Amino acid sequence: xxxxxxxxxxxxxxxTVTFANGYKYVGGxxxxxxxxxxxxxxxxxxxxxxxxxxxxxxxxQY
Numbered sequence: 366x367x368x369x370x371x372x373x374x375x376x377x378x379x380x381t382v383t384f385a386n387g388y389k390y391v392g393g394x395x396x397x398x399x400x401x402x403x404x405x406x407x408x409x410x411x412x413x414x415x416x417x418x419x420x421x422x423x424x425x426q427y
Contacts, residue, residue, distance in 0.1 A: 392417065 373380030374394065381391045392403020399405070399417040406412050416424040 367385035368382045371381050371383055375382050376397050377395055380394055383389050387408030389406045393401025398420045403417050404414040413422055415422055415426040
């Protein structure tokens with residue numbers, strides 16, 4: 366999926382990415398994957414917040 370890093374370090378660190386499908390992720394990155402504390406906002410406004418590892422939400426926070 367096409368993505369653009371618009372702020373920070375989206376490989377290893379903290380950064381913000383917008384995706385071609387309208388999603389936006391703000392949070393931690395490791396080796397170019399969603400990792401650590403972060404928030405994914407989907408195109409329809411659905412928010413998934415929590416701990417990410419290897420691009421997967423492993424612990425959702427409300």
